[in-house]
Amino acid sequence: MADEFVKGLGIFTGGGLAWMVLAGWYRTPSFESSQQLVAPISIGDSATMFDSLGVLLMDALFWFTVIGALTFWVGIPLIRQAREAIEERAQ
Template identity: 70%
Template sequence: MADEFIKGLGIFTGGGLAWLTLASWYRTPGFESTQQLVAPITVSGDNLFNALGIVLMDVFFWFTLIGALTFWVLIPGTRELRKAIENRRTE
């Protein structure tokens, strides 16, 4: 169980840091703004690097959420379900 927790934590911190960096570049209109990191994208994807950054921002967001939930909820839940099914068969 500790193995799954540390994998989920690594995905959560790494992906979250990457999303936070990209969101601060593309979704912060100014430091005086109250909508930092959640404002609409302020830069158009007119060149390759901006388009890649905007796409990677969404990729890292979903990777962080799905990856952490997979290692923290789905894998342990599946193992517990298998154990319950095996115990039910042996009774």
């Protein structure tokens, strides 16, 4: 059980940190505003290929963080408990 927790924590912290860096670049219009990290993406007309890749990577990292952590913290322990319950019932 501790192994899954550490894997989920690693995914959560690593993916979350990378998402926060990219969100700081693309979703923070100014540091005086109250919408840091959650403002709409403000690339403008001067978007390069790297800006587009950064925005795509930011969205992918967000979902990787959420789904990856939930998989290791909820999904795998739930599957193991269900498997144990099925094996106990079969005996």
